[in-house]
Amino acid sequence: xxxxxHGSYRVRYELxxxxxxxxxxxxxxxxxxxxxxxxxxxxxxxxxxxxxxFDLLGQGVSDKPALFINQDDHVAVLHRLIGELxxxxxxxxxxxxxxxxxxxxxxxxxxxxSGLVPMSCFAELSPQLMLIGxxxxxxxxLGGTGYLQDLLLPMNLSDKWLKPLxxxxxxxxxxxxxxxxxxxxxxxxESFLDFQPLTARLSSISLPxxxxxxxxxxxxxxxxxxTLRVEIPNSALVIIPEAYHAFTLEKxxxxxxLLARFAEDVLAGRWQGNKAVLVxxxxxxxxxTPFPAGYDHLRAIPVRRAGP
Amino acid sequence: xxxxxxxxxxxxxxxPQQQTRVAAFLISAxxxxxxxxxxxxxxxxxxxxxxxxxxxxxxxxxIVSLLQRAxxxxxxLALGYMAASWEAAWFAAPVEGIADTARAPAVGLAxxxxxxxxxxxxxxxxxxxxxxxxxxVMALRRIEFESSRLLQAQILFLKGPDLVPSRxxxxxxxxxxxxxxxxxxxxxxxxxGIDARE
Numbered sequence: 094x095x096x097x098x099h100g101s102y103r104v105r106y107e108l109x110x111x112x113x114x115x116x117x118x119x120x121x122x123x124x125x126x127x128x129x130x131x132x133x134x135x136x137x138x139x140x141x142x143x144x145x146x147f148d149l150l151g152q153g154v155s156d157k158p159a160l161f162i163n164q165d166d167h168v169a170v171l172h173r174l175i176g177e178l179x180x181x182x183x184x185x186x187x188x189x190x191x192x193x194x195x196x197x198x199x200x201x202x203x204x205x206x207s208g209l210v211p212m213s214c215f216a217e218l219s220p221q222l223m224l225i226g227x228x229x230x231x232x233x234x235l236g237g238t239g240y241l242q243d244l245l246l247p248m249n250l251s252d253k254w255l256k257p258l259x260x261x262x263x264x265x266x267x268x269x270x271x272x273x274x275x276x277x278x279x280x281x282x283e284s285f286l287d288f289q290p291l292t293a294r295l296s297s298i299s300l301p302x303x304x305x306x307x308x309x310x311x312x313x314x315x316x317x318x319x320t321l322r323v324e325i326p327n328s329a330l331v332i333i334p335e336a337y338h339a340f341t342l343e344k345x346x347x348x349x350x351l352l353a354r355f356a357e358d359v360l361a362g363r364w365q366g367n368k369a370v371l372v373x374x375x376x377x378x379x380x381x382t383p384f385p386a387g388y389d390h391l392r393a394i395p396v397r398r399a400g401p
Numbered sequence: 402x403x404x405x406x407x408x409x410x411x412x413x414x415x416x417p418q419q420q421t422r423v424a425a426f427l428i429s430a431x432x433x434x435x436x437x438x439x440x441x442x443x444x445x446x447x448x449x450x451x452x453x454x455x456x457x458x459x460x461x462x463x464i465v466s467l468l469q470r471a472x473x474x475x476x477x478l479a480l481g482y483m484a485a486s487w488e489a490a491w492f493a494a495p496v497e498g499i500a501d502t503a504r505a506p507a508v509g510l511a512x513x514x515x516x517x518x519x520x521x522x523x524x525x526x527x528x529x530x531x532x533x534x535x536x537x538v539m540a541l542r543r544i545e546f547e548s549s550r551l552l553q554a555q556i557l558f559l560k561g562p563d564l565v566p567s568r569x570x571x572x573x574x575x576x577x578x579x580x581x582x583x584x585x586x587x588x589x590x591x592x593x594g595i596d597a598r599e
Contacts, residue, residue, distance in 0.1 A: 159579050161568075276515075276556070
């Protein structure tokens, strides 16, 4: 198991695939750990990519700073990891908290990237997101990691995914509970206490950018992704049908396919963001279609878009 | 070596030898905290924050009491030597880099309490087959849960505005305490055949 050094801390990472292949770097969400990308590793390796995953500082097998974790540290670690990949094309994707780290990396080191895929992401804390975040933190403090998982599972996954697992939820939660320590999760959550909005800096991202948002994501709803689409010049917003915040867990095959197609399009010179709003297919390999013309993609009911 | 306690008996109970050593370690650590809180707890509470000292003292005492009663104790000749090394480790340690000598002992106690409450997760040692009806299993779960609640007082204090000027010194002292406590915990677990994760 290889480790990177960041100051006195060690960060565990995994790197698979041929050294001369274009690379995908995948950044975990708050309560995740590297193994959760296993299906993506297999799918992307099969599509001739190199894949790098890692546990953020405070997560999984990486060291867990006892009192403070600064979001700058995550960007620095990511820079270190991408430095291990040589000179070839690098595509960066992250979900939720990891998407935010990916956004910050693209703002600060965008010249090193060939493409960016923020998923279930945000550039600023809306009042709803800030209050939900505070409530989740209180839940962690009062009820521990298990209670935080109890809150996140129904919030971020569909009935279809949850129903067959209802009598096995303890085993679903167990690995995350084992590898995540309360104090480390709390430190990660408290790194938002001095969070500075990124919206004003998004226009500096000149990279091809595919923004992925679950249709039913109410933790980071459409409006937060719309900010990314409007501000990042070469971006497109792709809505994942019938998906919630944690669609990378629920729809892994589809998401991995979208990641591969995006990178293939970029490398072949076919990608055109145009700030388009698109709808992903239900299954891998299906057609990505434009959002119906004339309708407002920020609404759940089919409301015709107001004229300019 | 396994990462979990066991092998369990047919009723899902942890072997008494393992219970004895794990409980002895936890009693030593939480007992040391209880003693140190007892020393700083005033007879009459004058400030609101001192109510937390009272809570911490009684919760630590409760953990000791619980383990004394819920453990299936067996004779363990190695315990005398091991307990001596544990007890020596809990002594108040000087915290370098904090100019306020009146505050330094409180920081020292908070770093030890943080390391014990955050770094030791006894319930994470339980395999999935451990019996929820067994008092030792329930005690470990209760201690881990209670530790994450007790920890909040240490986090609030160590991250608090009064210690901002000493942030680097506090962080360094805390990381050192964490490393010491984790080392003792891992060594104790290794002595009963458990390979605790880093």
